[in-house]
Amino acid sequence: MDQLVFLILSIISIGAALAVIFSKNPVYSVLFLILTFFSIAGHYVLLNAQFLFIVHIIVYAGAIMVLFLFVIMLLNLNKTNETSKSMLPKIAGAISGGLLLIVLLGAVKGLNQAEASQAVNADMGSVKNLGKILFSEYLLPFEVSSALFLSAMIGAVMLGKKNLKDH
Amino acid sequence: MQVLSNTVNNYLVLASILFAIGVMGVLVRRNIIIIFMSIELMLNAINLLLVAFSVFHNDASGQVFVFFIMAVAAAEVTVGLAILVMIYRNTGSVDINSLNKLKW
Numbered sequence: 001m002d003q004l005v006f007l008i009l010s011i012i013s014i015g016a017a018l019a020v021i022f023s024k025n026p027v028y029s030v031l032f033l034i035l036t037f038f039s040i041a042g043h044y045v046l047l048n049a050q051f052l053f054i055v056h057i058i059v060y061a062g063a064i065m066v067l068f069l070f071v072i073m074l075l076n077l078n079k080t081n082e083t084s085k086s087m088l089p090k091i092a093g094a095i096s097g098g099l100l101l102i103v104l105l106g107a108v109k110g111l112n113q114a115e116a117s118q119a120v121n122a123d124m125g126s127v128k129n130l131g132k133i134l135f136s137e138y139l140l141p142f143e144v145s146s147a148l149f150l151s152a153m154i155g156a157v158m159l160g161k162k163n164l165k166d167h
Numbered sequence: 168m169q170v171l172s173n174t175v176n177n178y179l180v181l182a183s184i185l186f187a188i189g190v191m192g193v194l195v196r197r198n199i200i201i202i203f204m205s206i207e208l209m210l211n212a213i214n215l216l217l218v219a220f221s222v223f224h225n226d227a228s229g230q231v232f233v234f235f236i237m238a239v240a241a242a243e244v245t246v247g248l249a250i251l252v253m254i255y256r257n258t259g260s261v262d263i264n265s266l267n268k269l270k271w
């Protein structure tokens with residue numbers, strides 16, 4: 001049962017990921033990327049990581065994708081204006097990506113299989129457990145990430161300004 | 168859950184494929200927005216692998232790490248899209264071939 005769900009979700013994610021990079025219209029790319037993110041969220045459910053499932057949906061499908069769609073529609077980019085002068089760079093890129101995949105799969109295949117941890121903790125990925133860890137062991141990185149967000153926000157506003165001299 | 172070792176191998180293969188698709192997108196496409204999306208795809212492949220290993224090793228630190236990666240990815244997308252809007256304003260296109268000032 002788990003294997004079947006895993007297989008279906010994997011096929012959806014790989015197919016949608018391929019559609020992201022091969023569709024001509026950027027809006028379709030964003031929509032396929034949303035599909036990929038939802039299938040990855042399904043993988044999180046399968047791995048019993050409920051907290052990350054919720055965070056993934058909120059952050060990616062809720063925030064990042066809206067940002068992408070907003071920019072595409074703001075800049076009016078939903079037309080195919082990709083001029084392809086030569087096919088050579090594209091073919092070289094595709095071959096390089098394929099070779100990387102082969103190398104990764106070869107490395108995975110040669111791995112020594114470690115023993116699986118016997119005691120599977122069912123509520124390890126729950127909000128309660130991860131919240132406890134986040135606010136005790138990882139309190140400093142958690143607080144520092146707020147500074148990161150503040151600087152990212154200020155940076156985005158500064159970059160988005162039309163002209164800094166005549167404000 | 169009973170065949171965990173088998174499962175982790177499956178997740179390794181899936182994450183490798185997703186990561187390779189992301190790399191291929193960065194190399195093949197010339198549209199900056201699509202390149203951004205490919206980077207997101209790679210980040211997600213790594214997140215998935217981290218969660219799989221976290222469950223495999225019964226260690227919750229991996230999932231906390233994924234949480235931080237998501238936070239950094241959100242910040243990165245914000246600044247990146249702001250830069251993209253500025254590029255579009257200055258050059259009138261989102262093709263990275265128009266950004267060849269540093270090329271010789």
